[in-house]
Amino acid sequence: MSANPYVSPPPDAAALAGAGRRSGAWKWWVCGLLFLASTVNYVDRQTLVNVSSRIKKEFKLNDEGYGRLESAFGWAFAAGTMIFGFIADRTSIRWLYPTVLLLWSAMGFCTGLVETYAGLLTCRLFLGLFEAGHWPCALKTTQRLLTPADRTLGNSVLQGGASIGAIATPIIIGVMLTPKVGSWRMPFLVVGAIGSLWAVAWLVSIRRGELGRTAQAGESGTDALAAAGQTAADARSFFEVIFTRRFLILAVVVICINASWHMYRAWMQQFLEKGRGYSESHALYIISLYFTATEAGCLLAGGATLWLKRRGRTIHGARLMVFFGGAMLALLGVLLPLFPKGWALIALLMTIGAGLLALFPCFYSFTQELTVRHQGKVAGLLGTIAWASAAPLHTLYGRTVDHLRAIDPMLNVYDPGLQAVAVLPLLAAGVIWLCWERGRRAEAPGAS
Numbered sequence: 001m002s003a004n005p006y007v008s009p010p011p012d013a014a015a016l017a018g019a020g021r022r023s024g025a026w027k028w029w030v031c032g033l034l035f036l037a038s039t040v041n042y043v044d045r046q047t048l049v050n051v052s053s054r055i056k057k058e059f060k061l062n063d064e065g066y067g068r069l070e071s072a073f074g075w076a077f078a079a080g081t082m083i084f085g086f087i088a089d090r091t092s093i094r095w096l097y098p099t100v101l102l103l104w105s106a107m108g109f110c111t112g113l114v115e116t117y118a119g120l121l122t123c124r125l126f127l128g129l130f131e132a133g134h135w136p137c138a139l140k141t142t143q144r145l146l147t148p149a150d151r152t153l154g155n156s157v158l159q160g161g162a163s164i165g166a167i168a169t170p171i172i173i174g175v176m177l178t179p180k181v182g183s184w185r186m187p188f189l190v191v192g193a194i195g196s197l198w199a200v201a202w203l204v205s206i207r208r209g210e211l212g213r214t215a216q217a218g219e220s221g222t223d224a225l226a227a228a229g230q231t232a233a234d235a236r237s238f239f240e241v242i243f244t245r246r247f248l249i250l251a252v253v254v255i256c257i258n259a260s261w262h263m264y265r266a267w268m269q270q271f272l273e274k275g276r277g278y279s280e281s282h283a284l285y286i287i288s289l290y291f292t293a294t295e296a297g298c299l300l301a302g303g304a305t306l307w308l309k310r311r312g313r314t315i316h317g318a319r320l321m322v323f324f325g326g327a328m329l330a331l332l333g334v335l336l337p338l339f340p341k342g343w344a345l346i347a348l349l350m351t352i353g354a355g356l357l358a359l360f361p362c363f364y365s366f367t368q369e370l371t372v373r374h375q376g377k378v379a380g381l382l383g384t385i386a387w388a389s390a391a392p393l394h395t396l397y398g399r400t401v402d403h404l405r406a407i408d409p410m411l412n413v414y415d416p417g418l419q420a421v422a423v424l425p426l427l428a429a430g431v432i433w434l435c436w437e438r439g440r441r442a443e444a445p446g447a448s
Helices: 013-019 026-050 052-058 063-088 093-111 117-131 134-145 148-176 185-192 195-205 222-228 238-242 245-276 280-310 315-338 343-367 375-407 415-422 424-435
Strands: none
Touching (some): 026 093, 026 134, 026 245, 052 063, 245 280, 245 415, 245 424, 343 424, 415 424
């Protein structure tokens, strides 16, 4: 039998014995750290959104000007996911992860110090660049730690931190904001300082050599254990992986779900304040409720997938059913114009949010079926595709809102764009359902 230079040999008994020194609860402790990293990631990201009305006023911005800030973040995130995806496959996650987290925390802190729109734009750009490193590192970690059956739940925990961050941000900001001009700066300074605590916890929890690049024979630790649960036949090059049917399907899917999620995320404050007439404080409260619902949807997605698997569904079939359910809830966004200010509108938004975030744990698990060797690069490239397609939408949406408001100030100018993106998750579900299983044998890792 000839050796394949692209395939790591299976770990030997000594390696598995070394890996066994870790308790079974340790992998979920690490998932908890990933949850906290996502929380920090979203708190840093959402602070600008939640003080957007004050920033627009202080810097004399219209909706298009605010949209440019979100677009700058998106373009930088698109570049960063590819950059850090390649780095994640070539270096130690133990050191890369805390490095990018400290860098994006520093950019959040600096945002609270800027005095010009150019400075604000620059901080937002570099925040997006460094925040992008979170996802390749996190997904490579859950792929190493968890079996395929557990990954959707693990990815739900990971993604759930985004909701908790988004829930916490309006509360933090609501406490700190005062009528004083410039009080919006303090949340950036406080939030930006939090990242250092996570970095210490991560370095203490992960030993040297764990979560490294590959698991080699005779190596101890988590890499050897994780490698034992992965296929040993993943011999394809990165370029072979990205030209498979499944990768192209996931490219379409990530464009659809990312556009939907981030349009609601970035414009919710403006939709509530300017589109429905809520006060700033009430809008912050509603946003907390919205992201509470997204957290519930995310965790239910992981739990439902595991439940369906235990009831006899295939792993793929369970994920697809949950994905389709989330898409149907997101589709309710087409009804937004029928709901004026009130509790019915809030309930609708919460339902939409639960559906939107339920999509992502399933998507991440789909990506982890493609490859072991190139997981960081695959996650990075898909992130680049997602953010490069979504970034210009914010400027376009802001310009459209300004244009519609100029035509008729009484129009619900924020509704049409949110209606349009509500359809995209269902399109993504259809693409997976129709196309994923075709050519399955030919595209399985290591298939000849």
